[in-house]
Amino acid sequence: MPEKRGERDETNIPSTVERSDEHAQAIWKAAHDSAVESYGDAERAHRTALAALKHSYRKSGDHWVEKSRKGPSDPQDAQSYQDPPKKTAGGRVAYEEASKDDLYAQAREMDIPGRSKMDKRELAKAILDRS
Numbered sequence: 001m002p003e004k005r006g007e008r009d010e011t012n013i014p015s016t017v018e019r020s021d022e023h024a025q026a027i028w029k030a031a032h033d034s035a036v037e038s039y040g041d042a043e044r045a046h047r048t049a050l051a052a053l054k055h056s057y058r059k060s061g062d063h064w065v066e067k068s069r070k071g072p073s074d075p076q077d078a079q080s081y082q083d084p085p086k087k088t089a090g091g092r093v094a095y096e097e098a099s100k101d102d103l104y105a106q107a108r109e110m111d112i113p114g115r116s117k118m119d120k121r122e123l124a125k126a127i128l129d130r131s
Helices: 022-039 044-057 100-109 120-130
Strands: 055-062 062-067
Touching: 022 062, 044 055, 055 120, 100 120
Parallel strands: none
Antiparallel strands: 055 062
């Protein structure tokens, strides 16, 4: 059962991070500890730790997997405030930001039929439709 806001122990690592590799857990813990020291607010520390994790990892199902390259997943985050807005995929990794191999691997994890015959754009759409 999900915890209600404010009920989480400040040091509890999220279950999705617990099911991820040791490097993802280490990133989350280091960022969380630093944020607790800086801000003292548990909720803000959790948000900060997840933001740090999202720089190198993407969520896949119930765990986090390493991205092929570091940086923001959303094209909107990767631009400056002066740039015109870019097309996003509902806050998820857009096809422009992921390689075809990454999309194919994600489609394989999700057991999407016909994935071997899909191009990059079709893979991204199938993944978004399934999510």
